[in-house]
Amino acid sequence: MKSNSTGYVFTLLAISIFAIQDGISKHLVSAYPPLLVAMIRYWAFMLFAIAMASRAPGGLRRNVRTKHPALQIARGLLLAAQIVVAISSFVIVGLAHSQAIFSSGPLMVAMLSIPILGEKVGWRRWLAICFGFVGVLLILKPESGVFDVRFLVPLSGALLFSFYVVLTRYVSREDSAMTSFFYTGVVGAVAMSCIGPFFWTTLAPHDWIFMGILCLTGVSSHYFLIRAYDLLDAVVIQPLTYLQLVLSAIIGVSIFGEKLSAPMILGALIVVAAGIFTIWREHALARTRPKAGKASAD
Structure with a gap:
């Protein structure tokens, strides 16, 4: 390594x-407005992505080429939507709770990889996924006894990002990482620039x-x-x-x-432990598959 x-x-x-x-x-x-903040942030990100793609081997012309234009655009739109949802979640449910729920992303990615990437998930990772979602339920544990619908915001953000990660893995089979990075920045900036101006608000000088x-x-x-x-x-x-x-x-x-409540802290620890195991197990199997010539039972 x-x-x-x-x-x-x-x-x-x-x-x-x-x-x-x-x-x-x-x-x-x-x-x-979140869309305004995301739009300005994406302008800088787009310039950075273009600069990086231009300096990469082959230059901008080579790194713009993609064998999956529709999927690259979909990736860019998914991440742009996820960023808007995520920064909205920071205000709606708080930074700590949002990040605790976002940490369930690797578990969602493992599940989505089955139908989209055709990957196999064995009993160990399924057990980790189930264990992790028990942690998510602890994070979402309502103090009032009634589920807080505001938690649907970070949950949807985690799901959007998981779809983005899975599509990134799919296009990486034929497109370079720099090509994907270029489309992430440019597509997101274009999408935000089409919507953001309708939410324009004059910023205070210090902001x-x-x-x-x-x-x-x-x-x-x-x-x-x-x-x-x-x-x-x-x-x-x-x-x-x-x-x-x-x-x-x-x-x-x-x-x-x-x-921070005790259930939230405990739930976050469970989700993190399950996520780390899922990541480790996935990479461990990736190393053994080429030698075995077939998928290993995990």
């Missing part, structure tokens, strides 16, 4: 910046500073994550991304005054 200290530094930088980005997003969306920082965090976090994947294997990076849940909870509690 290729790894070094620089890769870990890039990973931790990316995770920390993602958490800060979420906090800034919550601040801005508390005062301005333009926050918006500028948000754009910088969006670019820098993705840059550091790309560098991390150049140096570390995905199986090393993906479990570390759960640190974002911890950092977001700290920001939510210390800055926004959010409260």
Whole structure:
């Protein structure tokens, strides 16, 4: 496994910046329409994606070529929708609760990979998935005894992102990672630019500073994550991304005054444990399949 200290530094930088980005997003969306915030954020992301694709081997012309144009557009639209839902969720249910529910993403990806990618999920991963969703139920445990419909917002965000991840895996069979990254930025920016202007609201001068920082965090976090994947294997990076849940909870509690309940904390721990096992098991099987020549029973 290729790894070094620089890769870990890039990973931790990316995770920390993602958490800060979420906090800034919550601040801005508390005062301005989510579609407006997402649109401006995507403008910076699009410029970054074009610049990265232009500098990559083959240049922009090569990295624009795709064998799955419809799916690449669908990916871009899914992520754009997910970002709007996610930043809305930060205000509706809070940073900590949102990230706790988003952490169920790998479990949803494992389930969606069966019908979309044709993957096989054995009893170990099914057990982890079921165990993880018990954790989700704990996170959603209503204190009043009645289910809070607001939790449907982060749940839908987790589902949207899971579809995005599965489609990304599908197109990666023939398209390069840089091609997918290019379409993620450009398609999302175009989609947001078609809708966002209808929600235009003049930002206060000090909030333009926050918006500028948000754009910088969006670019820098993705840059550091790309560098991390150049140096570390995905199986090393993906479990570390759960640190974002911890950092977001700290920001939510210390800055926004959010409260963490015991069921929510326990549920998050269960979801994270199940997610890490699912990720590890998937990569372990991926290493054994080429040698075995057939899918292993997991």
